[in-house]
Amino acid sequence: MKEVPVILIGKGKVGQAFLHLLIEKRSIFRGKYQVDFFLQGIFRSSGGALWRRKEAQEVFFFPDEQLESAEYWQAGFNFLDAPLKKYSPGVVVLATASLLETGEPGLSYIRKALASGWHVVSADKGPLVSHFRELVTAAKTRGLSLKYSACTAAALPTVDVALTSLAGTEIIKIEGILNGTTNYLLTRMGEGLSYEEALEEAKNKGIAEPDPTRDVEGWDTAVKILLLARTIYGVEVKLEDIEREGMSGISGEEVRQIAGRGRALKLLGLISRDQRKISLSVKLVPLSKNHPLFFVQGAEKGICFTTDTMSLVTVIGGKSDPRGAAAAMIKDMINIFTRF
Amino acid sequence: MKEVPVILIGKGKVGQAFLHLLIEKRSIFRGKYQVDFFLQGIFRSSGGALWRRKEAQEVFFFPDEQLESAEYWQAGFNFLDAPLKKYSPGVVVLATASLLETGEPGLSYIRKALASGWHVVSADKGPLVSHFRELVTAAKTRGLSLKYSACTAAALPTVDVALTSLAGTEIIKIEGILNGTTNYLLTRMGEGLSYEEALEEAKNKGIAEPDPTRDVEGWDTAVKILLLARTIYGVEVKLEDIEREGMSGISGEEVRQIAGRGRALKLLGLISRDQRKISLSVKLVPLSKNHPLFFVQGAEKGICFTTDTMSLVTVIGGKSDPRGAAAAMIKDMINIFTRF
Numbered sequence: 001m002k003e004v005p006v007i008l009i010g011k012g013k014v015g016q017a018f019l020h021l022l023i024e025k026r027s028i029f030r031g032k033y034q035v036d037f038f039l040q041g042i043f044r045s046s047g048g049a050l051w052r053r054k055e056a057q058e059v060f061f062f063p064d065e066q067l068e069s070a071e072y073w074q075a076g077f078n079f080l081d082a083p084l085k086k087y088s089p090g091v092v093v094l095a096t097a098s099l100l101e102t103g104e105p106g107l108s109y110i111r112k113a114l115a116s117g118w119h120v121v122s123a124d125k126g127p128l129v130s131h132f133r134e135l136v137t138a139a140k141t142r143g144l145s146l147k148y149s150a151c152t153a154a155a156l157p158t159v160d161v162a163l164t165s166l167a168g169t170e171i172i173k174i175e176g177i178l179n180g181t182t183n184y185l186l187t188r189m190g191e192g193l194s195y196e197e198a199l200e201e202a203k204n205k206g207i208a209e210p211d212p213t214r215d216v217e218g219w220d221t222a223v224k225i226l227l228l229a230r231t232i233y234g235v236e237v238k239l240e241d242i243e244r245e246g247m248s249g250i251s252g253e254e255v256r257q258i259a260g261r262g263r264a265l266k267l268l269g270l271i272s273r274d275q276r277k278i279s280l281s282v283k284l285v286p287l288s289k290n291h292p293l294f295f296v297q298g299a300e301k302g303i304c305f306t307t308d309t310m311s312l313v314t315v316i317g318g319k320s321d322p323r324g325a326a327a328a329m330i331k332d333m334i335n336i337f338t339r340f
Numbered sequence: 341m342k343e344v345p346v347i348l349i350g351k352g353k354v355g356q357a358f359l360h361l362l363i364e365k366r367s368i369f370r371g372k373y374q375v376d377f378f379l380q381g382i383f384r385s386s387g388g389a390l391w392r393r394k395e396a397q398e399v400f401f402f403p404d405e406q407l408e409s410a411e412y413w414q415a416g417f418n419f420l421d422a423p424l425k426k427y428s429p430g431v432v433v434l435a436t437a438s439l440l441e442t443g444e445p446g447l448s449y450i451r452k453a454l455a456s457g458w459h460v461v462s463a464d465k466g467p468l469v470s471h472f473r474e475l476v477t478a479a480k481t482r483g484l485s486l487k488y489s490a491c492t493a494a495a496l497p498t499v500d501v502a503l504t505s506l507a508g509t510e511i512i513k514i515e516g517i518l519n520g521t522t523n524y525l526l527t528r529m530g531e532g533l534s535y536e537e538a539l540e541e542a543k544n545k546g547i548a549e550p551d552p553t554r555d556v557e558g559w560d561t562a563v564k565i566l567l568l569a570r571t572i573y574g575v576e577v578k579l580e581d582i583e584r585e586g587m588s589g590i591s592g593e594e595v596r597q598i599a600g601r602g603r604a605l606k607l608l609g610l611i612s613r614d615q616r617k618i619s620l621s622v623k624l625v626p627l628s629k630n631h632p633l634f635f636v637q638g639a640e641k642g643i644c645f646t647t648d649t650m651s652l653v654t655v656i657g658g659k660s661d662p663r664g665a666a667a668a669m670i671k672d673m674i675n676i677f678t679r680f
Contacts, residue, residue: 021649025508033507155650157505163680164504165497167373168365168670292656295635309361309667310495311659316632319651327649330508339679340503 001030002337005040005087007118009080009109010095014123014150015042017322018095018329025330033338040090041083045105048079080109084116091119091333098126100223100239107131114138114146121332123150123325125223129239132230147332152227153178154328156301156318160335162232169307171232174271178224180299180320181208181215182247182267187298189255190264195248207299207320217246218267218282225269225280233271235278243281250284258286264294292316341370342677345380345427347458349420349449350435354463354490355382357662358435358669365670373678380430381423385445388419420449424456431459431673438466440563440579447471454478454486461672463490463665465563469579472570487672492567493518494668496641496658500675502572509647511572514611518564520639520660521548521555522587522607527638529595530604535588547639547660557586558607558622565609565620573611575618583621590624598626604634632656 006022008015022037030036041050084092092113098106107127113120120139122128127135128148139146152158153176162171177183184207188198199216202208214220222242229237247267258265263286270281287294292314296302302316318324346362348355362377370376381390424432432453438446447467453460460479462468467475468488479486492498493516502511517523524547528538539556542548554560562582569577587607598605603626610621627634632654636642642656658664 028510029508155653157501157653160505160680161497161501161655164675165500165671167674167678167680168369169667170368307667309659309670310664311657313495313497313655313657315501315653315655317651317653319649324650327509327647330649331505334507335504338507340500340507 002035004035004037004333004337005090006037006093006333007041007043007080007083007090007113008039008093008095009043009106010097010124011042011044012095012097013322014325014329015095017326018093018123021323021326021330029334033334035334035337037091037333040087043080043109045096048083050083080112084112084118089117089119091121091336093329093333094120094122094124094127095329096124096126098124100126100129103127103130107135110135110146111138114142114144117142117144119145119336120147121150121329121336122146122148123154123329125151125227128227129223132227133236145332145336147336148227149328149332150325152224152231153301153303154318154320155324156303157315158224158228158303159231160331161303161313161315162228162305166305166307166310166313169309170273171305171307172273173306174225174228174232174269174303175293175306176221176225176228176269176303177266177293177296177301178269178303179215179221179267180301181212182218182221183296183301184208184299185216186247186250186255186265186267189250189252190259192252192256194252195250198252216248218244221267221269221282222280225271225282228269229271229278229280233273233278237278237280241280243279243283245281245283247284261286263288266293266296268293342375344375344377344673344677345430346377346433346673347381347383347420347423347430347453348379348433348435349383349446350437350464351382351384352435352437353662354665354669355435357666358433358463361663361666361670369674373674375674375677377431377673380427383420383449385436388423390423420452424452424458429457429459431461431676433669433673434460434462434464434467435669436464436466438464440466440469443467443470447475450475450486451478454482454484457482457484459485459676460487461490461669461676462486462488463494463669465491465567468567469563472567473576485672485676487676488567489668489672490665492564492571493641493643494658494660495664496643497655498564498568498643499571500671501643501653501655502568502645506645506647506650506653509649510613511645511647512613513646514565514568514572514609514643515633515646516561516565516568516609516643517606517633517636517641518609518643519555519558519561519607520641521552522558522561523636523641524548524639525556526587526590526595526605526607529590529592530599532592532596534592535590538592556588558584561607561609561622562620565611565622568609569611569618569620573613573618577618577620581620583619583623585621585623587624601626603628606633606636608633
């Protein structure tokens with residue numbers, strides 16, 4: 001049995017979902033993978049709490065106030081340094097939300113973790129957008145894993161399909177419906193709603209954020225294809241180099257006109273390879289019925305790989321919620337320590 | 341650079357496609373994966389030929405007669421023993437077609453390969469149907485890999501999605517359109533052909549075998565779900581335990597009646613898990629439009645995983661021809677020697 005300490009940073013929706021899932025599945029993983037993931041600590045930007053193994057289980061779900069008032073609480077960001085060095089390394093799990101421009105605060109956490117010999121599983125896109133090359137190199141140099149499935153469409157498998165299931169193929173093109181919110185809006189507009197009505201409905205259902213800009217302007221999709229392209233092709237592309245089209249200017253009428261012609265309007269993240277050149281774009285594309293992503297409806301996601309030797313391989317689904325993201329993080333953890 | 345000798349057994353359609361692909365991609369793999377797969381030998385049941393590295397490239401594509409008349413040819417099945425022991429171990433690639441009942445001749449080849457420390461990539465279902473547990477245990481005990489993507493729907497990723505992309509989830513149900521031939525027949529029957537007409541067309545197009553029994557009676561699908569269930573759940577299920585329905589008794593009229601009710605008749609391989617019990621069946625199922633496999637048309641394949649934490653994950657596509665099978669074998673080889 002491998003004993004793997006886990007330090008979680010960030011205790012928002014995704015962090016909480018991760019905690020719940022880890023507790024729920026811990027004994028299953030012990031049996032199935034011969035790995036015991038146990039929580040060593042939880043950190044937020046204001047400080048952190050550490051446990052001896054037996055205590056941890058009982059205090060996982062403390063509300064933040066109780067966490068801070070507990071005697072094992074220590075204030076301040078630098079508190080992370082000591083445990084990373086003190087305990088035998090395991091996995092640092094990052095469920096923070098950092099700035100895309102600077103990558104902070106997540107960037108500092110990942111740097112510290114890798115420098116101390118900890119693997120990293122990140123649901124935080126910021127540091128990967130701003131300092132991808134540095135972090136990937138730092139991990140590789142030390143023989144550590146840096147995984148981020150939760151940043152590349154979470155429960156929809158993308159990176160591992162490209163790298164494992166399609167190993168040895170040339171991936172000529174990637175087309176993805178990688179943002180559930182915009183696909184939900186476009187689906188509902190096709191069914192008769194206006195953009196505003198669809199957005200209102202999506203907000204009420206918790207599908208759209210109160211400020212949907214990042215989704216509807218295509219930024220979220222752009223970030224995902226950025227990370228996919230960097231991972232799969234090793235290219236140095238930047239976010240600002242991506243040709244990006246949003247969907248906020250589209251009317252329900254336009255979507256329905258396209259539907260009337262037998263097509264479905266989709267906001268696609270596109271990566272295409274032409275010889276050595278990799279092009280990235282986010283575009284509204286009217287898909288015909290014979291396109292594998294035509295039938296991806298509502299908040300569902302999908303990705304279609306065009307390969308040289310396996311033809312088209314399409315993956316559809318993957319729950320788009322904190323639990324789905326948590327499941328993707330746990331998948332990453334397992335894939336670090338086991339091998340099929 | 342890892343230097344990996346490859347011994348190919350079987351020089352039929354799949355074996356030939358494998359050779360072509362290996363030559364075509366060898367230098368790409370050297371650059372991309374830092375692995376040099378070079379052909380050490382080719383064997384058929386009647387004997388085998390071995391090369392020093394530089395010679396191999398030139399004689400890969402010899403017709404069989406020339407292979408046998410070449411001076412490096414040695415007759416007899418036992419000729420395999422010496423090179424397996426003489427050369428530093430690499431991968432034995434099995435492109436033979438063995439009996440499902442006895443697993444021979446492939447079974448003996450795999451046993452010899454593993455006993456001599458060689459990894460095995462098999463496109464031959466026979467030994468895996470007849471002696472799965474023995475072979476998997478033999479590989480595991482020696483720290484070797486035994487992979488067989490080409491037996492579990494080839495270029496459609498199934499096993500690696502289940503084990504890698506869905507790691508940590510509970511797979512509650514698996515539904516698969518795993519046989520391209522029967523899906524082609526059902527699709528064309530839905531479009532107006534009779535069973536006989538559809539079969540004739542499929543034979544002319546090279547989609548159906550001259551004797552289609554194994555496909556249309558559901559045996560091929562049964563074998564695939566058998567291997568999936570054994571791999572994913574580790575269960576000891578046998579081929580004869582699978583409830584199996586074929587499609588040869590279905591008329592075009594019946595398929596079209598079902599289509600008229602907005603459903604698509606599909607021959608599904610089904611694995612369901614209820615507590616500890618795993619049930620396997622091959623069934624004709626009328627799928628409704630909201631089923632992710634409804635739109636899998638013609639010779640395409642697809643598999644749908646119902647999970648606890650990632651919801652539904654569906655994979656569609658994967659070229660169903662010798663080159664697709666070869667690509668799956670090469671994927672397996674790469675996944676033995678690299679890690680993403």
